[in-house]
Amino acid sequence: MPTKSAPKSKLQLLRSEKLAKLPWLVHAFSTRQGGVSRVYGGRALNLGFTKQDSRAAVERNRALFFKQLAVTDKHAMLVTLRQIHSDLIHRIDRVSADPLAGDGLITNTPGLLLGIQTADCIPVILADKKNHAVGVFHAGWRGTVKRIVEKAVGEMQRYFGSDPRNMVAAIGPGVQSCCYQVGEEVRKKFEGQFAYAAELFREVKESDPVREKYPLLFLTARAPGHSELPVNLFLNLVEANRRQLMDAGVPARNIDASYPCTACNTVLLFSHRAEKGVTGRMMAVVGIRK
Numbered sequence: 001m002p003t004k005s006a007p008k009s010k011l012q013l014l015r016s017e018k019l020a021k022l023p024w025l026v027h028a029f030s031t032r033q034g035g036v037s038r039v040y041g042g043r044a045l046n047l048g049f050t051k052q053d054s055r056a057a058v059e060r061n062r063a064l065f066f067k068q069l070a071v072t073d074k075h076a077m078l079v080t081l082r083q084i085h086s087d088l089i090h091r092i093d094r095v096s097a098d099p100l101a102g103d104g105l106i107t108n109t110p111g112l113l114l115g116i117q118t119a120d121c122i123p124v125i126l127a128d129k130k131n132h133a134v135g136v137f138h139a140g141w142r143g144t145v146k147r148i149v150e151k152a153v154g155e156m157q158r159y160f161g162s163d164p165r166n167m168v169a170a171i172g173p174g175v176q177s178c179c180y181q182v183g184e185e186v187r188k189k190f191e192g193q194f195a196y197a198a199e200l201f202r203e204v205k206e207s208d209p210v211r212e213k214y215p216l217l218f219l220t221a222r223a224p225g226h227s228e229l230p231v232n233l234f235l236n237l238v239e240a241n242r243r244q245l246m247d248a249g250v251p252a253r254n255i256d257a258s259y260p261c262t263a264c265n266t267v268l269l270f271s272h273r274a275e276k277g278v279t280g281r282m283m284a285v286v287g288i289r290k
Helices: 055-069 141-145 148-160 184-191 209-213 237-247
Strands: 002-004 013-016 025-030 033-037 089-091 104-107 113-118 122-128 133-139 167-171 201-205 231-235 282-288
Touching: 013 055, 025 055, 025 122, 033 055, 089 148, 104 113, 104 148, 113 122, 113 133, 122 148, 122 237, 122 282, 133 141, 133 148, 133 282, 141 148, 141 184, 141 237, 148 167, 148 237, 167 237, 184 231
Parallel strands: 089 104
Antiparallel strands: 002 013, 013 025, 025 282, 104 133, 113 282, 122 133, 122 167, 201 231
C-alpha cells in the first residue's frame, strides 16, 4: 500500500512501502496537492511544462517537490525524457545536455534522479535491491502493448546483472479499469501480443432507460443479437503491467500496485482523460543515494 507523506492541505507525495524498505533508494510519485500553479484549480503541483502553465510556476513546483524529497542540487540531478509512447529505454550514467526521447530510464549511478511524467498513463518504478540499480518507465497502452516493463527487466539484467527475483516494483497511480474505456482496435493489438489479453478487458453494455422500460418498441425482425446495445470496453493497464513484470521473473510479492485511479481522484491527482486534456503533470522519480 502507498503511504502519504504530508497532511491533505500540504504538498503530498505517494511512496511505496516495498521500495521504502531500501535505505539507499529515493523515490516518490507526486500528486497535484501543495504547489503554486493556479491554472488547474487551487494550488496545484504541476511538474510538467504544459502550455497552460507558466515556466516560473513549474520551476517553483519542482523546487518544492525536490525539497520534500530532501534532494539537493536538483537541477543537476534530474534526468527526464521527451515521452513518445514507445518501448525505448535509455541507460543513464550522467546528466546530458542533449534531449532524450523515449519512455524509460535506468541507472546504477548514485546521485542521479530519473523522472517520467504522467496524467493517466501508468508510471512504473523498478529497483534491484541487491545490485543497487533502478529504473522508471512510462506505460500508456501503446508502451504496454510494446512490453516496455518486460523489456525494462531485460535491460537491467543486461547492463547491471540484475536478477528479476531481486527486483522490487511499484506500479504508480494511473487510470484504472473502472474508467479506462478503449476501442476495439486496442483490444486487437493486445490480443496479438498476449495470450491472457481477454483477462485484461471488461465489457459493459450501454444502458438505455427507455429501452428497458418499453422493450416492445425495440423489437425487430433481425436475427437475435443484431439489435443489442453496443458494448463498451475497459482496459486494466495496471494488471497488464503487473503480468509483464511477473512474466519477466519479478515475484508477485515484490510488486506494489495499490494506488488510486487518476480519473476517479482528480482532487488528489491529475487526469488528462477526466479533465478533458486541460491538466497538469505528475512525476514519478527514483534514484540512488550518494
